[in-house]
Amino acid sequence: MTATAHEVVATVIAGLLLAAGLMVTLRMVLGPSTLDRAVALDALVAVVMAGIGLQTAVRGNAFYLPVLLVLSFLGFTGSVGVARFMALRDEAGTGDVDESQDTGEEGGGDQDNGAAGDARDAEEPGRRPGQGPREAR
Amino acid sequence: MNWTAVADVAGAVFMLAGGVLCLLAGIGLLRLPDVLTRMHAATKPQSFGLLLVLVGSGLWVRSLVDLGILLLVGLFQLATSPVAAHMVGRAAYRTGRMDSEDIVLDELEEALRRAAAEDERENRR
Known part of the structure; x- marks a missing residue:
């Protein structure tokens, strides 16, 4: 009885995770900006980790638990790298990485503030003259 | 009803709740409008949903070594996912990917303005 009940529950949970x-x-795939894709990648890693946990519980063997450990270590490096990359591009005054259209005027103002506030603690990535709000310095 | 059956049922309930949270994150990622609200949906399975699945998995596995590894996984997940969320949210704010009208309190904007003014003063000196 228990085996079939376990199988039914595991199948339902696997269906939820698959959806x-x-x-x-x-x-x-759709995500309009790179940051949307980074967020989705994080969520996908979490879903895969849940799937591995479920598989470990159903099979009863611990073969994939180290994979879970490594994913929990390294799952966040992708989105951190993407966020850092976008911040650097932002600092250098080149505007958006994406060619997306949803940055309004407030976005532009925030960008200027962000560049002014953030450039002091960074090591001035190769800024071309004539670009960026602070080339007078 | 012995305690292993109780643990099995409790583990099934925990894992089912975790699966539902993952599904909700998927729906939220598809339907919500911008990066910050999508992050709100996506961080549910990263912390709480995954912890529920890990607790349920531990209740089914019931071996001490595996429980230790599951505990470590939960701890590292709780330690690392806020870092990623912080970086992504910061980049989203800086690139202006959000509705500025929807924000009730924007403390970062004040701080940035103060930092810019300070910078200006230092520049003039």
Whole structure:
């Protein structure tokens, strides 16, 4: 009795995780900006980790638990790298990485403030003259 | 009803709740409008949903070594996912990917303005 009950529950949970993974992947494909894709990648890693946890519970062997450990270590490096890359591009005054259209005037103002506030603690990445708000310095 | 059956049922309930949270994150990622609200949806399975699945998995596995590894996984996940969320949110703010009208309190804008004014003063000196 218990084996079949376990199988039914595990199948239901696997279906939920599969649907979640499909939707997250769809957002990663559609995502209008790079940051949307980074967020979706994080969520996808979380869903995969949940799937590995479920598989460990159902099979009862711990073969994939180190994979879970490594994913929890390194799952965040991707989005941190993407966020840092975008911040650097922002600092250098080149504006958006994406060619997306949804940055309004407030966005531009925030960008200027952001560049002014953030450039002091960074090591001035190769800024071309004539670009960026602070080339007078 | 012995305690292993109780643990099995409790583990099933925990894992089911975790799966539902993952599904909700998928729906939220598809339907919400901008990066910050999508982050709000996406961080549910990263912390709480994954912890629920790990607790349920531990209740089914019931071996001490595996429980230790599951605990470590939960701890590292709780330690690393806020870092990523912080960086992504900061980049989203700086690149202006959000509705400025929807924000009730924007403390970062004040701080940035103060920092810019300070910079200006230092420049003039």
